Amino acid sequence: MSAMTASKEKTFLNVAVLTISDTRTAENDTSGNYLASAIEDAGHTVHSHQIVKDDVYQIRAIASDWIANENIHAIITTGGTGFSGRDSTPEAMSVLFDKHVEGFGEVFRAISLEEIGVSTIQSRALAGLANNTVIFCVPGSTGACKTAWNNIIGKQLDSTYRPCNFVGHLTEKWTKV
Template sequence: MSETITSLNIAVLTVSDTRTVDSDKSGQYLVEALESAGHRLIDRALVKDDIYKQRAVVSDWIARDDVHAVITTGGTGFTSRDDTPEALRVLFDKDVDGFGELFRQISYEEIGTSTIQSRALAGFANRTVIFCLPGSTGACKTGWTKLIKSQLDANYKPCNFVGHLTGARS
């Protein structure tokens, strides 16, 4: 029996004061990775490190019936401009606590104690999962390959997020 792929609609948001769409290697990596996994890029945006601009974009996406997942890159550190957790956590109906914990555990093997400066997080809002990754391409690769890809794969056992994302919206 062959496994079938459930293609999800995914939006990618880059949060940066310095990047443009053309210089956004992390966002481009995520686009290529999700498409190579059989998913569809439904929208992509780049906003400055601004709480309200981030909320506006993500709020629009989670209000849509055709967006299953949002992946953000950037704004999860400790500089004065890093405010993605503060911007997006308030939108969550439920936190995915284990995401940030496991991301930092996996990152420890790659970057040592510097991982404590990552405030990666995830949550659900209106049956849409939102993953917030750091801005480096390496962090995006770690987050995608070791956590997100399997949770967006309907064939991943014993459980994944696909059933939570593709059911009827409330």
């Protein structure tokens, strides 16, 4: 399957979710839990779901392990994309990308503008590809995760979405279920 076309056959992926927060726990991680549920509802598998402190090196350590794991096709991080003192997701993740998906942040902010107005400029949502793994980094609010999943990520992880999706870029790592 070409990366530029959609498949008629559904391909399901293994996706990892990383919540980046100094305050979230498994009990109150509404954003990470939402993403895990949405991933499973779409037929994909949640390969791993972890919470990490907002620390550049701890974030990179987990993400690097997942990027190197041939069984993980996509990573979604939630949190750490704002401007507070400890928000460091863009700094932690962008150096790991082989290629940046410039349009992701732009499209996320355009959609979010309709929902939260100009406050969307404080989102540093970003995405990239590393070792044939697509990585989406979204804000930590559950609303932002819903916006990202429902309008962008869910579609781009759907092998049947036309005219194109990211599944074709993950061909060296994909698993048909």
